[in-house]
Amino acid sequence: MTKLTKSYMVGEGTGQLLYETIGTCFDRVVNRHPDNLALVVRHQDIRWTYKKLQQEVDRLACGLIALGIEPGDRVGVWGPNSYEWVITQFATAKIGAILVNVNPAYRLFELEFVLNKVECKAIIAAEKFKSSEYLNMLNALAPELATCEPGYLRAGKLPNLTTVIRMGEERSPGMFNFEDVCNLGGDEEYARLAALRDVLLPDDAINIQFTSGTTGNPKGATLTHCNILNNGYESGKGMALTPDDRLCIPVPLYHCFGMVLGVLAAVTRGATMVFPSPVFDPLTTLQAVQAEKCTALHGVPTMFVTELDHPEFASFDVSTLRTGIIAGAPCPEKLMQQIIDDLHMQNVLIGYGQTEVSPINHMTLPEDSLENRTQTVGRPIPYVEIKIVDANNRVVPIGEQGEICTRGYSVMKGYWGDPEQTAETIVNGWLHSGDLGTMNEDGYVRITGRIKDMIIRGGENIYPREIEEFLYTHPKIAEVQVFGVEDPKMGEEVCAWIQLVDGETSTEEEIRDFCRGQITHFKIPRYVRFVDEYPMTVTGKIRKIDMRAMMAEELRGAA
Numbered sequence: 001m002t003k004l005t006k007s008y009m010v011g012e013g014t015g016q017l018l019y020e021t022i023g024t025c026f027d028r029v030v031n032r033h034p035d036n037l038a039l040v041v042r043h044q045d046i047r048w049t050y051k052k053l054q055q056e057v058d059r060l061a062c063g064l065i066a067l068g069i070e071p072g073d074r075v076g077v078w079g080p081n082s083y084e085w086v087i088t089q090f091a092t093a094k095i096g097a098i099l100v101n102v103n104p105a106y107r108l109f110e111l112e113f114v115l116n117k118v119e120c121k122a123i124i125a126a127e128k129f130k131s132s133e134y135l136n137m138l139n140a141l142a143p144e145l146a147t148c149e150p151g152y153l154r155a156g157k158l159p160n161l162t163t164v165i166r167m168g169e170e171r172s173p174g175m176f177n178f179e180d181v182c183n184l185g186g187d188e189e190y191a192r193l194a195a196l197r198d199v200l201l202p203d204d205a206i207n208i209q210f211t212s213g214t215t216g217n218p219k220g221a222t223l224t225h226c227n228i229l230n231n232g233y234e235s236g237k238g239m240a241l242t243p244d245d246r247l248c249i250p251v252p253l254y255h256c257f258g259m260v261l262g263v264l265a266a267v268t269r270g271a272t273m274v275f276p277s278p279v280f281d282p283l284t285t286l287q288a289v290q291a292e293k294c295t296a297l298h299g300v301p302t303m304f305v306t307e308l309d310h311p312e313f314a315s316f317d318v319s320t321l322r323t324g325i326i327a328g329a330p331c332p333e334k335l336m337q338q339i340i341d342d343l344h345m346q347n348v349l350i351g352y353g354q355t356e357v358s359p360i361n362h363m364t365l366p367e368d369s370l371e372n373r374t375q376t377v378g379r380p381i382p383y384v385e386i387k388i389v390d391a392n393n394r395v396v397p398i399g400e401q402g403e404i405c406t407r408g409y410s411v412m413k414g415y416w417g418d419p420e421q422t423a424e425t426i427v428n429g430w431l432h433s434g435d436l437g438t439m440n441e442d443g444y445v446r447i448t449g450r451i452k453d454m455i456i457r458g459g460e461n462i463y464p465r466e467i468e469e470f471l472y473t474h475p476k477i478a479e480v481q482v483f484g485v486e487d488p489k490m491g492e493e494v495c496a497w498i499q500l501v502d503g504e505t506s507t508e509e510e511i512r513d514f515c516r517g518q519i520t521h522f523k524i525p526r527y528v529r530f531v532d533e534y535p536m537t538v539t540g541k542i543r544k545i546d547m548r549a550m551m552a553e554e555l556r557g558a559a
């Protein structure tokens with residue numbers, strides 16, 4: 001390949017993009033592999049072939065039609081991973097309803113905000129999981145449920161929501177039962193479902209994902225069939241998935257990682273989806289990999305850490321694994337090596353991107369050098385353009401840091417009902433990520449930080465990632481997060497929160513001594529704290545914003 005001269009590259013592809021709706025693609029795959037195992041949900045005892053999955057999807061789709069759900073209506077789904085979630089994903093796509101992924105960790109305030117923001121007409125909710133009482137929360141927001149007919153809710157706080165469908169076997173006042181809805185469709189609804197195939201367009205919005213809110217208010221990234229179908233297909237291609245593969249999906253369905261890189265990657269390739277548990281759990285994930293002989297496994301870096309560190313890890317046979325995707329956060333080199341050596345995932349890929357680009361725009365490939373697979377997020381995926389720009393939107397020279405921007409089929413339509421935020425984020429068709437990176441002359445991109453993640457200490461710009469990578473080389477350190485805390489003198493000071501390897505002890509001084517002479521003095525953490533866990537979002541993304549606030553409070557108390 002010719003060498004690049006500036007930080008712009010378009011990913012090379014072979015073949016075509018899939019220009020079709022999710023429903024059309026799904027039916028085509030079912031026709032080709034009707035008897036292949038499509039869906040295994042271990043905690044619900046589900047083992048369905050593609051044919052059976054299609055029957056269940058169509059039953060729900062027809063039930064929703066019978067309830068009066070029209071193309072373009074917003075239908076929320078709220079709960080941890082389940083077969084109901086998966087069939088809701090395809091059933092809504094088949095009838096052209098826009099699926100609204102509601103974060104299973106949300107509480108009342110956030111639920112009210114998202115349902116009203118996108119004017120959800122219906123919501124399909126789980127009963128409860130651990131401390132999340134989904135139905136109780138819906139009843140608290142809409143006490144009118146106690147007395148209304150199912151489908152005729154008129155709630156003061158949720159003015160657009162008419163229909164609540166509850167999962168599980170029981171029945172609740174004012175709500176439909178999921179299975180009952182699946183039985184509602186008759187000949188008329190099946191005929192309407194068939195007719196919709198020719199009505200829906202690949203460029204229609206089909207999904208709203210609220211970005212995880214590690215920064216600012218939740219914003220509803222609005223994605224089309226074409227956006228997410230192709231992103232799933234391309235990532236499945238990157239993993240070389242075939243109908244013989246079994247992909248273990250312990251990541252949440254409510255996030256693109258689960259529903260696109262998991263579900264759509266598997267389905268577009270005719271492979272089997274394996275869900276080990278409602279929410280991530282390292283033990284059930286290892287059990288699922290062994291029992292189902294999984295060939296691929298997804299996770300954010302911290303999930304792989306807890307699997308590899310599990311006391312029973314050595315007792316599992318995970319030798320069937322060969323690939324999977326690590327995404328969502330930077331993967332330290334040491335961890336990548338363990339994933340390759342101990343989990344046998346020789347062909348594991350790093351995926352990088354954001355919800356707004358459906359969600360990945362960079363990927364490493366198995367044939368990339370170890371250096372590129374550990375220190376970069378790979379190159380632009382097929383058909384996607386990437387540029388790295390300075391503050392004036394000018395493409396920077398090779399090797400120079402700037403903001404990573406994406407243009408192409410995967411860029412969202414916009415943030416639902418938020419033209420200002422959309423205009424700030426998509427400029428001339430280019431989606432601005434807020435991430436900083438550099439591109440080398442072969443197109444490999446290295447993430448160097450986030451615009452907001454940057455620490456400025458006494459006028460010096462510091463990229464936490466760099467310090468984290470260095471600290472990971474300390475044999476006692478299992479995990480580390482570096483961030484800035486306010487300082488009256490320097491503006492900001494560097495702080496490191498460290499998780500030590502089991503059984504180890506250390507001191508602030510020992511860590512600073514380790515840095516001395518190895519990294520520039522201003523990068524040496526002024527504050528070091530040893531912690532057992534980090535504040536996290538449900539997707540397993542660490543919330544530095546919370547750590548910063550907790551640290552500020554501690555320092556205020558000490559002053």
Ligand code: AMP
Nearest residue numbers: 212327328329330351352353354355447
């Ligand atoms: P989300 O929209 O929740 O998928 O979060 C996207 C953000 O997660 C990106 O903008 C990055 O800051 C971060 N991210 C995702 N994947 C990676 C990766 N492989 N390496 C580093 N950061 C990542």
